Amino acid sequence: MLTRAAPTHAPGPKRVLALAGNPNSGKTTLFNGLTGLRQKVGNYPGVTVERKVGSLVVDGSQWDILDLPGTYSLTARSPEEAIARDILLGDMADTPRPDLVVVVVDASNLNRNLYLATQVLDTGVPTILAFNMMDVVQAAGDEIDIDALSERLGAPAVATVANRRDGIGELTAALARHTGDAQNRTRWTMPDPALAPVARVAQELRTAGVARPEASDGEAARLLGVDGSRERIERYGGAQLASIVQSARSGLLEAGIDPTTLEAEARYRWIRAVTTATTRIHHERVATRSDRIDGVLTHRVFGPAAFLLLMVLVFEAIFAWAGIPMAWIDAAVSAAADAVAGALPSGALTSLLTDGIISGVGSVVIFLPQILLLFFFIGLLEDTGYMARVAFMMDQTMRRVGLHGRAFIPLLSSFACAIPGIMATRTIESPKDRLVTTLVAPLMTCSARLPVYTLLIAAFLPGGPQAKALAMTGLYALGVVSAIAVAFVLKRTMLKSETPALILELPPYKRPNFRSVALNMWDRARMFLQRAGTVILSVSIVLWFLSYYPSLPAADVAAFDAQRPGASAATLAEIGAAEASARTRASFAGRLGRFIEPVVRPLGYDWRIGIGLLSSFAAREVFVGAMGTVYSVGDADEQSESLHGRLREATWDDGPNAGQPIYTLPTAVGLLVFYVFALQCVSTIAVMWRETNSWRWPAFAWAYMAALAYAGAWVARTFTAWIT
Amino acid sequence: MMDVTPLASLMPGQAGVIAELHGDDSLRVRLMEMGLIRGETVHVLKYAPLGDPVELDIAGYHLSIRKGDAQRILVSPTGQPTR
Ligand SMILES: Nc1nc2c(ncn2[C@@H]2O[C@H](COP(=O)(O)OP(=O)(O)O)[C@@H](O)[C@H]2O)c(=O)[nH]1
Numbered sequence: 001m002l003t004r005a006a007p008t009h010a011p012g013p014k015r016v017l018a019l020a021g022n023p024n025s026g027k028t029t030l031f032n033g034l035t036g037l038r039q040k041v042g043n044y045p046g047v048t049v050e051r052k053v054g055s056l057v058v059d060g061s062q063w064d065i066l067d068l069p070g071t072y073s074l075t076a077r078s079p080e081e082a083i084a085r086d087i088l089l090g091d092m093a094d095t096p097r098p099d100l101v102v103v104v105v106d107a108s109n110l111n112r113n114l115y116l117a118t119q120v121l122d123t124g125v126p127t128i129l130a131f132n133m134m135d136v137v138q139a140a141g142d143e144i145d146i147d148a149l150s151e152r153l154g155a156p157a158v159a160t161v162a163n164r165r166d167g168i169g170e171l172t173a174a175l176a177r178h179t180g181d182a183q184n185r186t187r188w189t190m191p192d193p194a195l196a197p198v199a200r201v202a203q204e205l206r207t208a209g210v211a212r213p214e215a216s217d218g219e220a221a222r223l224l225g226v227d228g229s230r231e232r233i234e235r236y237g238g239a240q241l242a243s244i245v246q247s248a249r250s251g252l253l254e255a256g257i258d259p260t261t262l263e264a265e266a267r268y269r270w271i272r273a274v275t276t277a278t279t280r281i282h283h284e285r286v287a288t289r290s291d292r293i294d295g296v297l298t299h300r301v302f303g304p305a306a307f308l309l310l311m312v313l314v315f316e317a318i319f320a321w322a323g324i325p326m327a328w329i330d331a332a333v334s335a336a337a338d339a340v341a342g343a344l345p346s347g348a349l350t351s352l353l354t355d356g357i358i359s360g361v362g363s364v365v366i367f368l369p370q371i372l373l374l375f376f377f378i379g380l381l382e383d384t385g386y387m388a389r390v391a392f393m394m395d396q397t398m399r400r401v402g403l404h405g406r407a408f409i410p411l412l413s414s415f416a417c418a419i420p421g422i423m424a425t426r427t428i429e430s431p432k433d434r435l436v437t438t439l440v441a442p443l444m445t446c447s448a449r450l451p452v453y454t455l456l457i458a459a460f461l462p463g464g465p466q467a468k469a470l471a472m473t474g475l476y477a478l479g480v481v482s483a484i485a486v487a488f489v490l491k492r493t494m495l496k497s498e499t500p501a502l503i504l505e506l507p508p509y510k511r512p513n514f515r516s517v518a519l520n521m522w523d524r525a526r527m528f529l530q531r532a533g534t535v536i537l538s539v540s541i542v543l544w545f546l547s548y549y550p551s552l553p554a555a556d557v558a559a560f561d562a563q564r565p566g567a568s569a570a571t572l573a574e575i576g577a578a579e580a581s582a583r584t585r586a587s588f589a590g591r592l593g594r595f596i597e598p599v600v601r602p603l604g605y606d607w608r609i610g611i612g613l614l615s616s617f618a619a620r621e622v623f624v625g626a627m628g629t630v631y632s633v634g635d636a637d638e639q640s641e642s643l644h645g646r647l648r649e650a651t652w653d654d655g656p657n658a659g660q661p662i663y664t665l666p667t668a669v670g671l672l673v674f675y676v677f678a679l680q681c682v683s684t685i686a687v688m689w690r691e692t693n694s695w696r697w698p699a700f701a702w703a704y705m706a707a708l709a710y711a712g713a714w715v716a717r718t719f720t721a722w723i724t
Numbered sequence: 725m726m727d728v729t730p731l732a733s734l735m736p737g738q739a740g741v742i743a744e745l746h747g748d749d750s751l752r753v754r755l756m757e758m759g760l761i762r763g764e765t766v767h768v769l770k771y772a773p774l775g776d777p778v779e780l781d782i783a784g785y786h787l788s789i790r791k792g793d794a795q796r797i798l799v800s801p802t803g804q805p806t807r
Contacts, residue, residue, distance in 0.1 A: 073757040077750070109785045112759045225753050260749045264756035283784070300773045392788050396774040501793065502777055503754050506786040 014055075014062040016096065017175070018087060020120055021104030022113050023070035024385075024507040026132040029162035030104055031067040032519055034172070041523045050426070059176045066098065072112070074119045075222050078429040088123055089215065100178060101127045102171070107144055107159075108136040110279065114153075114271045115264075118187045121155055124214035126182045128174050129157040135164070136508075141282060148278040154183035163513050184214055188270035190221070193255035194262055197248035198224065204244050210236045221263040224249055290385075290508035298389050307393060311412060314377045322416070325369040333362030351548055352541070360540025367419055367683065368525060370447070374413050374420040375524045379517035381409075385507045387427075395502055401484055402491035402499050404428060407437045411483065414444035415476075418684045422691055423524060432497040436490045438691060439701050442684050443483035445476045445676065448620045452675050455624050459644040460668035471672075478676050482708065528687075540682075543615065547589040552582055589614060603674070603713045604667035606652060613680070620680045665724060670717030677709035729801060731766065732778065732794035739767040740799025747796040755797070759783045766799060 021027040031039075035054025052067040068087060069080035076082040083092070090097030103120050105113040121127055131146055150157035156174050160167030190198060201220035206213055223233060223245055233242050252259045275281075296302050337354040344350040381387040391405030398405050406428050414421030421441045428434040453475055457468050491497070551557075560579045564572060584590050593611035600610050608627075616623035627647065650662045679685065679702045688698040728743045742764050745752050759782050760766065767781040776791045 072754075075753055075757065077754070109783075111783050112785065115757060115759075225749070260752050261745070261756055261761070264753065265761055268756075268759070268761050281784075298770065298772065298779075303773050388788075392772050392777060392779065393774070395790070396772060396776045501751055501754070502788065502790050503758060504777075504788040505758075506779060506788055508786075 014064050015099040016066060017056075017063045018066045018068050018098035018101045019104060020068045020084060020088060020101055020116065021070060022072055022106060022109075022116055024505060025070070025104045025106040025113060026160075026162040027067065027070060027104045029513060029516055030102075030130065030132065030160065030168075030171075031065065032516060033162055033165050033168050035065055037519075039519075041527060056172070058172045061176075063175070066095075071116065073116055074123075074218070075225065079431060080429070088120055088125060089219075090125075090212075091210075098125065099180065100175065101125050102130050102175075103127055104130050104132050104162075106133050107131040108133045108140070108142075110144070110275055110281070111268065111271050114275070115267060118153065118267060118271065119218060121153060121182075122187060122215060122218045124182050124184065124212045126178060126180050127155045128171070128178060129153065129155050130160050130167070130171055131157060132160045132162050134159045134167075135161045143280040145278045149274070152274045152278060153187070154185045163510075182214075188263075188267045190262060190266050191257060194252060194257050197251040197255075198262075201241075201244055201248050204241055205236065208236060208241065218263070220248075224252065224259040225261075225263055288508065293509050294389070294506075297386065298393060303389075303393055307390065314374075314412075317373050317377065322369040322373050326366055329362065329366050329368070333358060333365070337362075348548065348551075352544060355548070356541045356544030357537070360537050360544070365529075367417055367528070370417050371420045371423075371528055372521050372525055374416060374424070375521045376517060378409065378413075378424060379520040380512050382427075383510065383512040383516055385509045388504055388506050391502075391504055392506060395504075399499050401487050403433055403437065403487060404430065404500050405502065405504075407433060410437050410441060411444060414441040414446060417446045417448070418442040418444065418681070419528065419687050420524075422684070422687050423528070425691070430497065430500040432495045433500060435692065435697065436487050436495050438688060439490060439697065439704075440483040440487045442679050442681065442701065442705065443479050443486060443677070445479040446620075446681075448681065449475075449675055451624050452616075452620055453672060455627075455643070455647075456668050456672050459647050460663060460665060462665070475672060475676055478673070482677065486704070543589075543617075545588075546592070547584060547587050547615065549588060550586065552579070552586050556582060556586075584611065603670055603710070604662070604664065604717055605671070606650075606662050608650070609662070609671070613674075613678075616680045617682065619683065620675060623675075623680075664721075666717040666720035669720045670713040673716040674709045674713040677705050677712050679705040727800060728798040730795045731768070731780075731797040731799050732791045734768040734799070734801065736768055736770045738801060739765055740801045741765050742797060743800050744798040745796065746798070747793060751793065755789070755793070758787055759785075760787075760797065765802065766797075 019027050019031055031052065031054060034056050038056075039052060039054035041050060041052050050069075054065045054067070056063045056065055066087070068084040071081040071084045074085045074088065076085040086092040087095055087098065088101065101120055103117045105117050107113075117127075117129060129150065131144065131149075134144075137144055146157050146159055156178065158167055158170040158174050160171060162168075198217060198220050201223060202216035205216045205219055205223075223236075233245055249259050252262070297306055337358045340358065341350055341354050344353070378387070381390070387409070390409060393405070394408040395405030398407055407425070410421045410424040410428070412421075413424050418441045421444070422438050425434045425437045425441070428437060453472060457471050461468055461471050491499075557579070560575055560582075563575050567575065589611055590607075592614060593607040596610050596614070597605075597607040600606075600613065605613070612623045612627050624643075627643065647663050648661070652658050652660055652662055685698045685702060688701060689695060692698070729740070731740065731742075734740060742760060742762050744762070745755060745760065764783060769779040769781055769786065771778050771791075772788075777788045778791055778794050779786055779788045780794075781787075
């Protein structure tokens with residue numbers, strides 16, 4: 001029973017509860033069950049590891065609930081696992097050691113889950129054990145004596161079924177009841193010859209004050225286990241500790257004990273003894289429903305076929321379904337801009353609001369449907385357990401490039417848009433692999449290139465629809481091939497690293513929990529709007545400024561105005577377009593275009609294409625609109641016949657080719673290739689910056705892609721000129 | 725000494741008891757923490773469509789590792805002999 005009269009803690013400052021557990025133990029589901037929508041997602045300082053905090057009030061006292069990254073043990077390898085370990089050990093700057101830890105134990109996979117649980121208990125942090133997935137245990141006809149286990153492990157325990165929200169009440173009650181103390185006891189024993197060498201190291205850790213007395217044996221064993229713990233040894237105590245560790249290692253080896261296997265074997269031996277005494281678990285293998293599903297989904301033939309079908313569906317969704325809400329957003333943004341333009345007198349402020357801010361915000365929000373849909377599918381695939389099978393099936397292929405099977409989904413997503421693709425790289429464990437994937441993701445042909453391809457192919461490429469479709473396919477293929485090639489090169493040069501080992505749990509298939517999926521989508525959307533949004537908005541304003549100022553001389557404006565009275569509607573539109581064109585020419589952007597003309601000239605571009613390239617730096621599809629402006633077509637879109645015509649008729653103003661057409665076939669082919677390679681997208685750069693926490697990587701990506709674009713365009717143009 | 729054979733040489737459906745783990749320390753620690761310890765029985769469930777990696781059943785859950793790593797885990801086969 002809960003007694004309100006005698007709270008074990010004085011109501012005071014917020015206390016911190018951390019949720020720890022193996023991946024797939026149901027930790028996230030439990031976190032959502034405890035906190036509902038009262039949660040925040042951020043990053044740990046300096047790393048791109050997600051930090052999820054929620055709040056909970058139990059018996060009038062406030063708890064901050066911290067969802068630690070899932071981990072199998074305290075021997076951390078990935079940045080995620082290192083964060084979990086450091087917080088549990090109280091080693092994390094800026095984050096105090098939690099007041100209480102709930103270890104989520106997947107009871108249907110007891111021994112392996114108790115490995116982490118006992119390690120956490122050994123650190124001496126006050127702990128409650130949540131035995132989750134008890135429904136699975138019951139369905140299998142197994143029995144677990146939770147009270148007996150709790151007694152042996154020395155920590156209070158509750159049974160939960162997180163996806164049905166069973167046991168959440170008991171868990172919060174246990175929370176309220178907890179005295180905040182940890183029970184100190186021996187949970188595993190090392191073989192005798194190991195005791196002295198491990199004790200030496202543990203002693204040193206205690207004297208250096210870096211490990212709590214209870215935790216020091218476990219930490220000592222882990223430092224001894226892997227020769228590569230150098231970095232931690234340095235952080236703990238430097239040279240002296242290193243030499244003690246070294247001599248302890250040789251002591252163990254002399255005694256015939258492998259320091260690497262020491263902790264794992266001894267701990268598992270203890271766990272097995274405990275679970276044998278407290279559970280009745282059937283050990284014979286029976287084919288479950290999950291096994292039968294898996295028989296099809298990873299089948300030699302049906303597996304890849306089903307995967308392909310699924311990818312077509314996802315693709316279709318991100319491409320076609322997302323198009324509908326995207327069109328609404330587009331319409332709403334234009335309507336808003338028109339409304340503002342109608343309500344305010346025309347001038348700099350109105351232009352800033354409509355062309356700068358509203359269209360800038362619009363260019364961010366427009367990606368939202370794609371991001372939501374992609375993360376809906378990713379969430380679904382993760383939650384059902386299928387994503388692990390994708391990595392299982394794709395690993396062989398991805399390894400040829402040097403990447404992990406998990407890199408496949410982010411790259412595929414980038415066909416829709418590199419932004420959600422880059423955000424999806426978070427599932428990749430190795431930081432270098434994540435970076436490689438992030439850097440090549442923008443080479444995959446995203447949907448924003450489509451309007452540019454459509455315009456140029458329709459206007460300039462000869463042949464019927466088949467030939468044009470073939471050209472489009474070729475551009476997509478060029479993107480894929482170059483992404484693979486660049487990843488291959490990066491993995492062997494700048495970001496040289498071993499292909500990470502594959503140690504992948506294939507959890508049983510589960511019915512998805514739509515609440516978790518929806519929460520995940522909401523998190524991603526919010527993160528995208530907040531982070532990318534601020535950068536994109538500022539850049540849009542800068543770009544607006546460059547194309548608006550300096551204004552057209554008053555005399556020119558007057559000249560245009562003089563033509564207006566009495567003109568027909570069509571002529572009026574033409575005059576307006578001509579004025580816009582003149583203004584572009586006079587603006588900073590126009591001057592910049594002229595200034596960079598010598599640079600783009602070798603590619604066959606005049607200053608107007610230069611402006612197109614510059615302005616599509618904000619987003620590629622802006623190229624179409626920009627071409628419309630500089631060639632003064634009233635209403636430009638990629639299908640507009642008048643725009644096609646204008647582009648074909650465009651001639652050089654001056655120079656050796658004056659009067660000749662600008663857009664020849666080789667130039668158009670070169671321009672297409674330029675768009676395949678160039679990183680013309682502020683949004684991608686912003687997201688890359690956020691995800692890598694530095695300007696270096698987006699700058700590098702921009703530079704290498706610009707170099708590829710320039711060289712590629714030149715080669716394509718020269719080659720096309722030579723064969724025609 | 726019982727006959728030991730690399731885990732990677734087992735066919736789907738076969739099982740063995742883990743006898744030795746080789747390979748670099750950090751990989752061995754990871755595998756052992758996942759429950760691949762000496763004396764534990766491991767079943768080979770299947771190989772991926774392209775032949776690699778392999779899916780194992782260890783202590784009642786499914787784990788996938790690459791064949792190259794499975795080559796360095798030595799098991800004494802139980803049940804029908806390997807070919
Ligand atoms: N049958 C069952 N499924 C659960 C339970 N708790 C969570 N799940 C499901 O297990 C899967 C993994 O859960 P999740 O919370 O994402 O695990 P995490 O990786 O530890 O965060 C999801 O499909 C959940 O819906 C439970 O108690 N019983």
